[in-house]
Amino acid sequence: MSVRSWWLMISVGLGILLNPLNSSMISVAIPRLQNVFQLDFTVVSWIIFSFYIASSVAQPVMGRASDLFGRRRIFLTGLVVAFVASLLAPLSPNFAWLIVLRIVQSIGTSMMVAVGMAIVRIHITEKQATALSVLSIFLSGAAAIGPFIGGVLIHWWGWPSMFFVNIPFVLASFLLAWRNIPKDEPATFVAQKKSFREWFVLIDASGILLFTLGLVALLVGLLSAKSSGHVIIGLIGVILLAAFTAHELKAASPFIPLRTFAENPAMTWVNVEFILVNVLFYSLFFGLPSYLQIVRHVNEFDTGILMLSLGFCSLVVSPIAGRWIDKSGPRPALLVSGILMTLGSVWIVTLNQSSPVISVCLALAAFGISSGLNNVGMQAALFKSSPKEMIGIASGLFNTSRYLGTILSSLLIGIVMGGSFSFGGFRVLGMILLVIALSLVFMSWRRRESLQLEESQVHQVKM
Missing domain, CATH: 1.20.5 (Single alpha-helices involved in coiled-coils or other helix-helix interfaces)
Structure with missing residues (x-):
């Protein structure tokens, strides 16, 4: 790739990392916020859920807006929104205002995630899987180290520092994006010179x-x-x-062109698979620390070190996955990912209360490698199945699938564990994850057979 392409990816990457960084970093602030605002755990937990819900809605909306008004414009606006929210949130007079500004922050960062992927899809035409792997490093890396960064910031500077830390990233991304993201073509501003009624219908x-x-x-x-x-x-x-x-x-100009999705079932199945991938991954991400601390009595520091191996494996694998997918397409990587998730789930099911704690790293490595393969492979599969003219809304919905999976994983853990975390419940969770992993292997295999059939039919037509 050219030097300009690399600068473009860095410009976008510094912006899109803000969403996963802020969604994971805040989790370690719950006890501190409880003390500061004198609220119970359930109420304070909405500072996490509000971010997920707002992101679930905002990303497809902003993807649609970028298709209509220009991707560069939406990306830069998102940086401004995130800057204002990060500056004002620490000054919140009460928890309600903090939730409001947290939602505003989610909307701003969502504008960049939905649009950033589309910018790369359009302006980097060679080695796109490699480009996606670079963005995946920003996304998965920020999510992986978010709790560690949050813990350090809160320990030394208090909870407001988790908002202020966004400001240097926002400024750097804005300056680089202004210089490196190409200006939108005039054709993208289709909503200009229209009446309010026409504009209302156009954006649906x-x-x-x-x-x-x-x-x-x-x-x-x-x-x-x-x-x-x-x-x-x-x-x-x-x-x-x-x-x-x-x-x-x-609708004449639908927000989400469902007929197009019906005509492109592969695009729909990519989103279904991505929901299942995130249900599995985040069930482990949220459930395993509780198992280590409550069942095995591992302290918080050692638990954090063990969990970092998950993100580390994902980061190492992502660039390798990009080069592999550039050569072979997403199918082989997704199939291997499903197999690794199956092996990791089997490990959880067969785990007992006397198993060596260090053996947790084996399951974390399996899930971490599969995460690195999935982050690049699923996005590449989406790009391959999506028409170019609707890549913005497709990317937005893809990220909504991520958050739906995350929320469903929290719901799954709550249902399985009931009022308290237990080893028996953790084993049941492992069995459910094993079923999901086997389903993903089956879906990847069926995609492989389906595409082979399509290629065979195309070959017969040419003959």
């Missing part, structure tokens, strides 16, 4: 509203499944999403 504001309300209601219902009132909210969410589906099939 009704569809965005139905999608946002439906997804938020559904996620609130899932996250509070034990409450009958919230179950009703979840059902309302399902109804609103059904209304959204009906609306999109009739």
Whole structure:
């Protein structure tokens, strides 16, 4: 790749790392925020869930906005929004304002994630899997070291420092992006010189509203499944999403072109697989530290060191995966990833209370390597299956799938463990993860057979 391509990736990477960094870094601040605002654990936990929910909604919305108004413009605007939120959040007079600014921060960082992938897809035409592997290092690396960075910042400078630390990244990304991201072509500004009514129809504001309300209601219902009132909210969410589906099939300029997804089933299946991948990965990411500390009585520092091996393996594998996928396509990498996740899940199921703690590294290595393969392979599969004209919305929905998987993993752990974490529950969780891993292997194999059949049919037509 050219020097300009590398600078473009660094410009985008410094922006997109803010979303995973802030989503993982805040987890270690829960006890401190409880003490500062005098709230219970359930209430304070919404500082995590609000970020996930806002990201789930904002990323496809901003992907759609970038397709209409220009990707460079949306990326730079996202940096400004993230800067303002990071500057104001530490000054919040109460927890409610902190949640509001946390949501604003999520929207700003989501603008960069959804648009950043599309910028790379359009402006880097050679060795795209390698380019994706570089972005994956920014994404997975930030998520992996987020808890460690958060712990250091809180220990020395308090919880406000977790917001202030974003500012140098924002400034560096803005300066580099202004210089290196090509200006949007005039054709992208399709919403200019139109009346408000025409603009309203063009962006499908009704569809965005139905999608946002439906997804938020559904996620609130899932996250509070034990409450009958919230179950009703979840059902309302399902109804609103059904209304959204009906609306999109009739809309002249749909926010999410469902007919295009129906015509490209491979794009739909990539998102389904990505949801399952993240359910599996984050169930381990959230569940294993509790197993180590509660069941095996490992201290927090040693637990953090063990968990870093997960991110380290993912970081090491990502650039290797990029070169492999450039040569062989995403299918082999995704198949190997599914096999590794299966082996890791088998390890959890066969684990007993006297197994050496150091052996945890074997499972973490298997899941870490599979994560590195998945981060690049799934994105490459999405690009391969998505029409170029809708890559922004496709990238946004892809990242929404990530957050849906994350939220479902939290729900799964809560259902399996009940009121307290136990070794028996952890083993049951391992069995569920094994089923998910085997499903992913099957899906990857079916994709391989399907593509071989398509290639055979194309070859016969040419003959």
